[in-house]
Amino acid sequence: MKAETLNQIYGKNEIQQAQRYQFLSTKFQSKFNEKPEVYVRSPGRVNLIGEHIDYSGFPVLPMALDRDVVIALSEIKLSSSKSTFVVVSNLLEKYKDLTFLHSSVETDSSEAHGWHSYFFCAYKALIRQIKISTPKSFNAMIDGVVPTGAGVSSSAALCCASVLAISAINDISLSQEQLINISIEAEHMVGVKCGGMDQSISVMGQENSAVMIHFYPKLKGLPTPIxxxxxxxxxxxxxxxxxxxxxxxxxxxxHETAATNYNLRVVETALAGAILFKKLNLVIEDGLIQKNNLLTLRQVMDIVAFGEVKNGNMKSYDFEVDGKECLNLMLSIVEQHLKSQPYTREEVALELGISVRDLVKKFIDDQYLTVKADKFELYKRAKHVYSETLRVLKFDQICTGKExxxxxxxxxxxxxxxxxxxxxxxxxxxxxxxxxxxxxxxxxxxxxxxxxxxxxxxxxxxxxxxxxxxxxxxxxxxxxxxxFTKEKLQAAGMTLDELNDVVFYCKPGTGSRIVNYS
CATH class of the missing domain: 3.30.70.890 (GHMP kinase, C-terminal domain)
Structure with missing residues (x-):
């Protein structure tokens, strides 16, 4: 995950990006009185097709952007404090600095949300999964050019860049899978029950290619050349x-709307899977599902297609070849077994043969997940998941010439x-x-x-x-x-000079990198 030159990342935009890195370096030196020792970057992404199906276990087809988050860092070698501490600054002065002690991370229970929450949670997730015996104190400065709140995953870019930055300054080498998983956990800690697509493409992005990202039975990224x-x-x-x-x-x-939007959809797809599993009288051995004993819609499909699961093993099959037939089967099952009207909590509990209290405990209560809903749209959500996955397969097969x-x-x-x-x-x-x-x-x-x-x-x-x-x-x-009228831009607090950040064209770019820049 190291790039020796800016050209390896940015291609023909190398000169423009060199000016950006130099500006970041100058600002860093002005604030911290020393040059950065490490630079890392992680891009935003645009999902070409496959929306809201990653957390149901199905593959998606995004591509990385050339717009990214860059973090510059240097170790604090001389300090009057014996405690490890971190100082995080943002190139945009409207964002306040964050300073915290290493020792405070495990005991912190704050629910405050802001841009710095992503860096703090990245640090917390990293030290939870990778035990750092002697963590370093360091300064960090962030420069992000991924539009925020725009659906191009500025939050995942920041999480991935932060995890990579913290590991790099501490001389820790992470695999792509480790970087992705720790970044996912970090965003969960912030309060968003993301499925993993955003972090995966930010790390796995490839030039001139979208990436078909599979999450089940294991994480892998397969290039889909445009x-x-x-x-x-x-x-x-x-x-x-x-x-x-x-x-x-x-x-x-x-984060702000998760309880009624994003997190609610995660719960609705899980409930749809649970009811289909129950109504179809499917059999599964204990141990296959590790977390909360919940099945995804993908796992329900696999059990329907290949019968009882033994010892946590599913019959091996080629999803790209057999997937269409299986998905069409599941769409017909959804029509048969899920009612088109919303389910109340009482109705879901009755279908599953459990109490409403147990329903909430098993499917809704979560350390990092908040949901506000009394009714659940299960038919619509399941139908979208299975039909959207069909479209992902078709898109990939058209691009690769298989269809x-x-x-x-x-x-x-x-x-x-x-x-x-x-x-x-x-x-x-x-x-x-x-x-x-x-x-x-x-x-x-x-x-x-x-x-x-x-x-x-x-x-x-x-x-x-x-x-x-x-x-x-x-x-x-x-x-x-x-x-993009002048009035709309003003209402959004933007100027005409910022219009190129509002509308832009792109081709697939590279993923997370430690950058050799000095």
Whole structure:
């Protein structure tokens, strides 16, 4: 996870990024009276397709952005204090510094939330999983250019960069899987029950390729090359794909709304899996499910497809090959066994044969999870999860040439159609869209996007649109002139100079790196 040059990370933007790193270095020296010893970076991400299915155990298809969080650090070698302490600063002066003692981390029970919570929880999660015998005191300064509250995962970029930074300054080498898992735990500690997609792509990102990230039965990332101009020209299609990210300007704060939005969906999908398992009289041996003995919708599907599980082992199969058949089977089962109307707590408890109190204890109460709901939409959530996973498989197979299209040169139309179907499902079945997202998607399509959908958790944030490279400049200009009025920008506390952070086009970038810069 080390990059010897900025070019290995940023390519043609190397010169611009070198200026940014130099500015960060200068500010660091001004504040701490010494040069940084270590630089790390982790990118934001845009999810091309596969929304809200990672925490149900299904693969997703995001790509890393070239917009990232960079952290500069130096060890505090001379200190009058015998206690290890950490000072964290942000390049943006509106954010206050954070100073804490190493000894206070395990005893801290504060629920205060702010930008520094992500760094503090990253430190706490790291020392919980990797025992540091002699932790170092250090100074850190953060520079983030991933838009916040926009659905492009600024929080995961900050968590991953923080874990990598803390480990690097303490001379700890982490595997990709360790970095991902510790970063996930850190965000859980902040109060968001994320599923792992954001952290995984921030770490695993690959240039020129989306990454199909599998979470079950084990974490792995498989590249899904975005069709290149050369490949498309061979099919008589002379336009290559570009993805345009556009911010609705409606802030999507997963922490603030988690109890009624994000965390609630996590609980609803778990409840849907539990009821399907019960109604189908499925059998599973104790020990397969480690945490709270809960099944994901993916695990329910696997048990349906391959019968009883013995000794925690599932029959091995190729998800990419057999997945479509299994997913279609589960969609028919959802139609048969889940009622389309919302379930009350009492109805869910009755279906599961447990008390309401036990229902809350098993499915809702969690150290880091808060949920506020008396009714649960189980049919809609399960239907979205299984149908969205089908779209992920189709998207991947079109990109990799495994799915033959009736008209080969219409690859971009086929991919765009899957994105449009995903948006409809997010809006109607998962209820994670909003008026602003719906309006922006409609505009994106009217200006010539092949497909457009929300990206990220939803309820605000960004859209991602598939656009032909030959028309991308005109597309972006039309969006800026129509949706992003001066009045909307002012209401969001932004200026016209910041418009390039609101609408921008991108191609897949690299993941987390320790950066060799001096």
């Amino acid at each position: 069709p290149s101009k050369i490949v498309l020209q061979q099919l008589n299609n002379f336009d290559s794909p570009v993805f345009v990210v556009a911010n609705t300007l409606k802030v999507s704060d997963k 033959v299209l009736p008209i080969p040169n219409e690859i971009l139309y086929a991919l765009g159609n899957l994105m449009n179907e995903s948006q409809s499902s997010c809006r109607d079945l998962f209820n994670c869209s909003c008026d602003e997202l719906d309006e922006l998607v409609k505009l994106n399509l009217s200006f010539g996007a092949f497909g457009s959908r929300l990206t990220g958790a939803g309820w605000g944030g960004c859209t991602v649109s598939l656009v032909g490279e030959s028309m991308v400049d005109e597309f972006v200009k039309n969006l800026k002139d129509s949706y």
